[in-house]
Amino acid sequence: MINVAIIGTGAIAAAHIKGYQFFQDRCNIVAICDIYPEKAEKIAADFNLDVEVYSDYKQMLNVSQVDLLSVCTPPYTHAEIAIDSLNSGKHVLVEKPMASSLEECDAMNKAQKRSGKILSVVSQNRFTNPMMKLKNVLGTKLMGPIVHTQIDSFWWRGHSYYDLWWRGTWEKEGGGCTLNHAVHHIDIFHWMNGMPSEVTAIATNTSHDNAEVEDLSVAICRYPNGSLAQITSSVVHHGEEQQLIFQGKNARVSVPWKVTASKSKLNGFPEKDKELENKLTKAYQQLKDLEYEGHAAQVEDVLSAIEGKRQVLVDGIEGRKTLELITAIYQSSSLGQTVKLPLNDHSPFYTRDGVLKKAVHFYEKKKYVENFTEQEITLGGKYE
Incomplete structure (x- = not known):
């Protein structure tokens, strides 16, 4: 026991x-x-x-x-x-x-x-049927090399969310939506697609003037083979719809599950590749559901x-990769420069003190609530 x-x-x-x-x-x-x-x-x-x-x-x-x-x-x-x-x-x-x-x-x-x-x-979002099945489908390589990835980590939080004493500060929370909400999808992104070689990002605070941190960020990641990925992290999107889309040379798959495959006509315009779509669909459907x-x-x-x-x-090495990508987004958006990966102790954002000194403070946090009585939260996974 x-x-x-x-x-x-x-x-x-x-x-x-x-x-x-x-x-x-x-x-x-x-x-x-x-x-x-x-x-x-x-x-x-x-x-x-x-x-x-x-x-x-x-x-x-x-x-x-x-x-x-x-x-x-x-x-x-x-x-x-x-x-x-x-x-x-x-x-x-x-x-x-x-x-x-x-x-x-x-x-x-x-x-x-x-x-x-x-x-x-x-x-925990790795341990879901849609994510495990998509990971396995990507592993078949039927899609061909990935050329573009789209990560939409859309959440919504009201103004009072950042009234809690530790939230909305670089010192206590360590960041905004990129760190504490999109972390789920950024983790899944590198698990499925590997780590990029560089990151360029912009962050802003559009709706929460009681928080030092961002409530919206957009990052572009580049891979050595030229593949690109875009990651949107947000707590200002109503409905909290979330998706991960992988565009391969041969086909597109995603969570929520959708498959589309194209092949070229003689003039270069697309036509449906039904055979490949059927192969990908079969690969997805034959996977067993998780017990938990x-x-x-x-x-x-x-x-x-x-x-x-x-x-x-998900060990500590995997957990560090997720934070490395998030740190690169903060470093790029704060300093206005493209950040090369991997990050080591030479990064100005490697230490907590470095983040506190160099990260953009959008607003000064003025209101503090010790506890909320309402404990219900949303955990993401609205792949509808």
Whole structure:
């Protein structure tokens, strides 16, 4: 039996708890920690959990029976908590984004290597039927080389969203929609298409004058073979429709699932390639559905890794790649220049201090709310 502790009881903690409760024959939640212990006690009561409640995670780390920690705290705390947990011999599942800087990601990965324990970064949208099936279809190479990718990470958040004390600041949240919302799709993008060689980006704040950070960004990525990708990150799009489109030389596929294939007439104009469309459709439809999706599926992935059955799908190296792309977007949009990848410690945005000093502050955050009573959130995946 794997004993689990939850650190942080904000809105996302419920998804972790529900995920673990799918596997009560394999794991047991034994402790919950929050700097507001009354919040921890409430969520324990809401889920009928018999747990120890802590206000200090360092004290909780001394509880020897804890094997795995879910880190559900604000991004600026992820690195310290994860490193302390790994150093104390615990496995770690940390919420996205992995950390506030590449320097912190590298420190987390070093701690993981020293400890030999598992570090996994939440990327629950990988663990969905549409994404897993699209990944497999791309792997058939029936589409030919990818020439263009379109990532629309469209979300909507009202003005009051950034009133929460830690949101909307470079120091506490680490960034805006690019880091904390589009992180899902940027993760899937590099997982499916690999890392680009350079990034050019623009960011702005159109609708949230209570936040220092961006609420809209557009990035163009270039690959060594000339392929381009465009990534739009937003919390100003009504409806929150989201999509990933991959245009190959032979065909186009996407989430939501759609396939179109063209072949050339003698004059160069297109006509339908029904044979290829049928092959791609068959490749998609013959794939089995996942037994679990979302956080539950990622929890199962981590539990299986702890049990020695497999390697985790999203480790700290994968988590760092996602933050590397996001950091490149911030560096490009803030400094007005194209950024070459990979990024290392020579990047002006490599450290948290570098981000704080050089990132554009669109507005000064003036209003602070300690907690929201409403805990319901949207997790994306509106592929309709």
